[in-house]
Amino acid sequence: MPEQKPPPIDDRDEDAPGDDTELTAYLDGELEEHSAREVEARLARDPEARRRADDLKKSYDLLDYLPKREPSADFATRTITKLLPALSDAGRPQVGSPSTTVQATASSRPSGSTMVLEPIEPTRPFRFAIFWLILSAVCGGGAYAAHAFARPYLAGPVKDRGDLATDYRMLVHLPWYLGVDDLGFLKQLDEPDLFVPKLTTTAAVPAPEPNGAATDRHIELFQSYPPARKQQLRKLDQELHELPTPDQNRLCRVLEDYALWLDRLSDADRREVLIQPDAAERLEAVRRLRQKQWRESLPEPVRKKIAGAADIEERLEFVRQFKKTQQGRRDEWTLAHRQWDTLHGPDRKEPWPFSDPQTAKQLEEYIRTVFKVDFEVKLDPKSDLPSGTRLSKQEFFELRETKRAATNDGKWFLYGLTIHRLAEKHPYLPEPRQRPFVNAEMIPPESLKDLPYKAWFGQLNRKTLNRGKWPEFALEVAEAPKRFAGVAPPPSFFGPCKPGDFTEPIDRFLAEQLLPKLSPAEKDGLGKLEGKWPEYPRQMIALSSKPNVDLAVPGVTLPGKPSLWMLYYDFVAAPAANPPAVK
Amino acid sequence: MATGQTSALMALRDPDIRLMLRVRADDRAAFAELVEKYQHRLVGIMHHIVGKADEAEDLAQEVFLRVYRTRHRYTPKAKFATWLFTIANNLALNVLRDRKRRPTQSLDPADSSSPAGFHAVPMPVDRAAPPTHHLQQVELEGVIRRALEDLNDRQRLAVVLNKFEDMNYAEIAEVMDLSVKAVKSLLSRARGKLRDALTPYIYMDGPPPDAMADAPADDEAPDPEA
Numbered sequence: 001m002p003e004q005k006p007p008p009i010d011d012r013d014e015d016a017p018g019d020d021t022e023l024t025a026y027l028d029g030e031l032e033e034h035s036a037r038e039v040e041a042r043l044a045r046d047p048e049a050r051r052r053a054d055d056l057k058k059s060y061d062l063l064d065y066l067p068k069r070e071p072s073a074d075f076a077t078r079t080i081t082k083l084l085p086a087l088s089d090a091g092r093p094q095v096g097s098p099s100t101t102v103q104a105t106a107s108s109r110p111s112g113s114t115m116v117l118e119p120i121e122p123t124r125p126f127r128f129a130i131f132w133l134i135l136s137a138v139c140g141g142g143a144y145a146a147h148a149f150a151r152p153y154l155a156g157p158v159k160d161r162g163d164l165a166t167d168y169r170m171l172v173h174l175p176w177y178l179g180v181d182d183l184g185f186l187k188q189l190d191e192p193d194l195f196v197p198k199l200t201t202t203a204a205v206p207a208p209e210p211n212g213a214a215t216d217r218h219i220e221l222f223q224s225y226p227p228a229r230k231q232q233l234r235k236l237d238q239e240l241h242e243l244p245t246p247d248q249n250r251l252c253r254v255l256e257d258y259a260l261w262l263d264r265l266s267d268a269d270r271r272e273v274l275i276q277p278d279a280a281e282r283l284e285a286v287r288r289l290r291q292k293q294w295r296e297s298l299p300e301p302v303r304k305k306i307a308g309a310a311d312i313e314e315r316l317e318f319v320r321q322f323k324k325t326q327q328g329r330r331d332e333w334t335l336a337h338r339q340w341d342t343l344h345g346p347d348r349k350e351p352w353p354f355s356d357p358q359t360a361k362q363l364e365e366y367i368r369t370v371f372k373v374d375f376e377v378k379l380d381p382k383s384d385l386p387s388g389t390r391l392s393k394q395e396f397f398e399l400r401e402t403k404r405a406a407t408n409d410g411k412w413f414l415y416g417l418t419i420h421r422l423a424e425k426h427p428y429l430p431e432p433r434q435r436p437f438v439n440a441e442m443i444p445p446e447s448l449k450d451l452p453y454k455a456w457f458g459q460l461n462r463k464t465l466n467r468g469k470w471p472e473f474a475l476e477v478a479e480a481p482k483r484f485a486g487v488a489p490p491p492s493f494f495g496p497c498k499p500g501d502f503t504e505p506i507d508r509f510l511a512e513q514l515l516p517k518l519s520p521a522e523k524d525g526l527g528k529l530e531g532k533w534p535e536y537p538r539q540m541i542a543l544s545s546k547p548n549v550d551l552a553v554p555g556v557t558l559p560g561k562p563s564l565w566m567l568y569y570d571f572v573a574a575p576a577a578n579p580p581a582v583k
Numbered sequence: 584m585a586t587g588q589t590s591a592l593m594a595l596r597d598p599d600i601r602l603m604l605r606v607r608a609d610d611r612a613a614f615a616e617l618v619e620k621y622q623h624r625l626v627g628i629m630h631h632i633v634g635k636a637d638e639a640e641d642l643a644q645e646v647f648l649r650v651y652r653t654r655h656r657y658t659p660k661a662k663f664a665t666w667l668f669t670i671a672n673n674l675a676l677n678v679l680r681d682r683k684r685r686p687t688q689s690l691d692p693a694d695s696s697s698p699a700g701f702h703a704v705p706m707p708v709d710r711a712a713p714p715t716h717h718l719q720q721v722e723l724e725g726v727i728r729r730a731l732e733d734l735n736d737r738q739r740l741a742v743v744l745n746k747f748e749d750m751n752y753a754e755i756a757e758v759m760d761l762s763v764k765a766v767k768s769l770l771s772r773a774r775g776k777l778r779d780a781l782t783p784y785i786y787m788d789g790p791p792p793d794a795m796a797d798a799p800a801d802d803e804a805p806d807p808e809a
Contacts (some may be wrong), residue, residue: 021771030752030767056774059781062727062748069630069639071622079618079644268619275611436748 020122023053027060054269170237171218179262182232183239185279186251186258192327194290195257215451258286265289298322326415335413338568350412351569353560359515362559363419369555370428373399390426390469420569423558429537430469430506430556436470437477471495475534505554514540517549599663607654608650618647621664624748625671631743632675634732642678646671661757668748669758672740679736723784738773740764 025031026039043049170177180186189195222230240251262270269289277280295303302322309315336343339351353359368374372389374398380387385396393514399418406415435442468471474494496502501508515523522543531535544551545562552559599620604611625646629639629706649670731739737759744758748773752766759766 020775021768024774025752025767028752028770052778055782055785059778060746060774062723062781062784063731063742065723065727066631066731068623068627068747069636071626071640071643072744075622075626075640075643076615076618079622079647080615093751271615277611308772395780417606425788 015371020052020056022054023049027053027057048476074152074267077267077274080271080275155181167222167234169241170234171215171222173223173231173237173255174218176252176259177233177236179259179273180236180417181279183251184238185283186236186240187240188279188283189286190251190254192323193294194286195254195261200417327406331417332411332413335417350410351416352564353416354406354412359560364558366423366555367399367419369420371399371426375400375403388468391422393576395422395425400419420558420565427541429475429534429541429558430496430502430553431470437474437494438468438470439473453545471534478533491531491533495537496532497536498530506556509551510540513551514549516546517551518543519548522546597659598660599643603650603654603657603663603666604659607657609654614651617650621647621667624664624666627669628668628743629675629746631731631747633678634728637806638678642671642674646674649674662754664748665750665754665757668744668750669760672744672758675740676736686734726784727781731775733780734773734776738769738776741769741782742777745770 006165007330022031022035022039026036031039043053051158180189222233225233240255243251262273265273272289273282276285285412290362298306306318306322308313309318335351343349343351349355353363371391373386373391375386377386383393385391385393389396399422402411402415402418405411466476478491478494491497492501496506499507501507502510519524526536526539526543529539541553541557543549544553547563550561550563552562558565599617602613602617602620606617622643625643626639629642629646630636633639635640646667650667660666731742733741740759741755744755745752750758752763752770755761755770756763756766760768
């Protein structure tokens with residue numbers, strides 16, 4: 001052990017009392033039996049000895065008045081994380097004698113997957129994060145921040161300077177990045193049991209406002225990292241900001257939630273996350289803690305029910321059901337926020353679109369004609385589904401259940417949400433005037449002269465799951481067979497793809513409503529797609545939902561303004577307008 | 584494999600040795616457990632020795648750091664706590680010695696751990712003049728801390744280990760690398776000094792016994808056995 005031996009004992013103690021050695025040892029129970037008896041005899045005959053013994057004992061007891069100093073709450077985590085570099089450089093000789101002022105901060109191994117601490121200048125990452133977050137919430141940025149940020153760069157030689165503008169953005173986000181290694185790790189945090197962003201917050205996360213002191217400390221912290229970790233942080237920041245805006249916003253939410261969660265954990269729990277040797281195990285530790293927190297947050301009866309399950313399968317089923325219910329409630333609440341005014345106005349109504357009788361009626365029609373679900377008609381005994389429906393069994397059940405909950409219990413939000421989701425998942429295309437192309441038998445006999453083409457159709461008929469479904473079957477045929485391009489029927493065979501080909505309501509919609517609202521460029525772009533299927537009808541639908549048009553394509557897209565569906569029922573994209581504030 | 588057998592026997596007796604053997608085998612969770620378990624004792628002891636909270640934490644951290652760095656060389660031969668406090672003892676003595684070479688004065692007069700802070704507390708010099716009962720608890724603490732500080736470093740270490748870690752003389756001897764006889768004498772002198780400094784405060788929390796109030800003479804002190 002590289003211990004430095006303490007100096008030799010200095011026995012020349014001043015004012016040594018001399019003859020109380022035995023008495024003290026007696027009081028401490030350290031004397032042999034015969035010596036103890038001698039001391040007892042002396043105490044019995046000598047009142048002065050008794051007084052001295054009493055004073056010795058009582059003065060020693062006074063030391064109990066000294067309060068015991070407890071370690072600070074994060075002592076263990078600081079200590080452990082500080083020691084982690086020892087893992088990677090155990091074989092490396094320590095330079096100099098360890099000082100008592102060694103400090104550490106979070107950084108990462110060059111491998112990029114492990115969070116370790118390097119002995120460097122004083123920083124306590126998570127305290128720092130709290131400090132930073134509070135400060136940045138309270139203070140504004142501005143010129144001082146810019147100055148404070150630039151100062152270390154201007155003041156003297158700075159190693160590893162990097163790009164000022166990029167580093168600045170990264171430094172602003174630094175408290176969020178402390179517990180994250182790379183974008184892959186971050187993406188894995190984005191799942192329902194971990195840090196899926198709250199649905200009410202689809203807008204961009206405001207970047208933390210920097211302030212001078214915090215920025216200074218950030219620069220200090222960042223400068224203290226080894227080059228590999230610096231590079232890793234820059235990469236994380238860069239990759240994050242190169243993502244499409246909605247993904248970026250979403251992951252920023254995840255980052256923020258994760259950083260705050262980590263900050264609020266107990267010291268022991270936070271340590272549990274940080275000491276994991278790699279990202280996979282850290283993720284597992286995060287998952288364990290989230291599950292534990294979730295279990296502990298459950299109401300007593302639910303916990304009892306889960307604990308009382310007959311076997312693990314049943315327990316998992318309870319948990320699954322409970323989570324589903326919880327998620328439903330959360331969604332419902334989020335949606336309720338968006339239509340708060342309607343719901344709590346003087347004449348309380350169902351939420352849009354159910355509040356508008358005409359749109360509600362069109363919606364029923366939409367479900368019947370587009371989803372091909374008729375709740376009035378008996379189910380096909382073979383499939384247990386409405387015959388010809390475009391929905392899967394699970395989707396159909398979900399639609400039916402949410403409709404029932406809406407009409408019986410007023411849960412209109414979930415019904416609207418389900419309809420919106422299903423419409424997004426199964427986009428429709430305008431039907432042709434004649435019967436839509438839904439199976440290979442409908443192919444004109446003259447086209448079947450070509451043998452490979454015929455063979456392929458026969459194969460398709462046997463294989464495809466979409467047989468009988470519009471527009472899925474036509475899409476599958478039109479989009480898949482590149483090698484049959486030369487022998488395939490003309491695009492117009494699959495479906496309508498120019499004005500005049502559509503059914504009368506669509507043609508009228510196109511001529512009277514859509515085209516007049518389009519800009520010349522949009523009109524031109526659409527015109528160029530004439531004769532192409534499915535490009536033309538798809539572009540027609542896309543243009544209809546643009547903010548400057550905002551129209552439903554009759555019998556094809558959901559009735560009512562597309563912007564309202566987005567505003568009230570869309571969770572992924574940012575709402576077109578701010579949802580009404582909760583009062 | 585005599586060493587192996589000794590290790591096994593020791594480990595059976597002392598669960599902390601078992602823990603340290605896991606640390607030796609690079610078990611990170613075991614190290615976390617060890618820190619969790621000993622942080623309170625180590626920080627508490629270091630605080631009594633050096634008198635400053637932040638320095639006590641730094642020292643305790645340094646002790647754990649040394650434990651970790653030298654884990655591969657650990658051989659179980661005593662109670663684990665004894666081994667740990669040996670490291671703590673050596674570190675504390677070195678730090679205290681360095682401090683004497685480079686004395687620092689606290690700028691904060693209210694810092695009770697500094698001499699300036701201590702001298703703000705009036706100290707009766709004569710047991711015939713009973714301490715004022717207005718002396719507050721916090722002042723009493725200051726007096727006791729000062730009495731502890733006035734011991735020399737080794738005396739203070741021995742007292743702290745004996746008083747707050749409940750170590751017997753043999754254990755202290757092992758930690759401090761002394762003979763049991765030397766510990767006995769060290770503690771006796773330390774206790775004598777503490778008695779001299781603190782006897783005036785013994786009865787602060789209650790009325791002084793009649794013998795002392797009525798006749799401040801020597802011979803009528805109460806019988807300790809009474």
